[in-house]
Amino acid sequence: ETGVTQTPRHLVMGMTNKKSLKCEQHLGHNAMYWYKQSAKKPLELMFVYSLEERVENNSVPSRFSPECPNSSHLFLHLHTLQPEDSALYLCASSQEKGIGGYTFGSGTRLTVV
């Protein structure tokens, strides 16, 4: 247990479905991140929230919609996804500034059919 919890661990959804991924951290961190991890590729930064404000959106398609209601919770809302969106979605948290790195959750393995 890393202190960052992601649910669900696995998700299979059709292209017309709507689902949400949830991330929760109990580390007192004030920055949270969504990354996409595809096989043999670097982690792709999708969204960054600092103090509950979205500070970065790396040209992510609008079918991905993040939400950060407070500093401990982060959601990724999914709708009308494509098969190429199948990947491992990792949530991480950190102190916004400082020498620490990230603490990651175990990820949600998403399969779009």
Place this chain on the structure above:
Amino acid sequence: GQNIDQPTEMTATEGAIVQINCTYQTSGFNGLFWYQQHAGEAPTFLSYNVLDGLEEKGRFSSFLSRSKGYSYLLLKELQMKDSASYLCAVRGGGDDYKLSFGAGTTVTVRA
């Protein structure tokens, strides 16, 4: 932009030593991290270097040369449980606290 390169795969024998290299070209530099990720699990922190030199932590050591844009992770006395993916990540300079990652190196330890 950020460019971080590391080998895709490495194989070694139990009890041996393996060195995973990472080269980076980034806009600014404020530290380099190594993470270990077992299949289906979260990446976990292994080491952090911000100054040149070697940081040793048990069987794992990490080296940094900022002038060369180069780091390596050294795994000694390999064990089967060390089979995993190893991610090199760099934090940019200034107020940029975000990490940029390499694609990871999959290490397979054979008996």
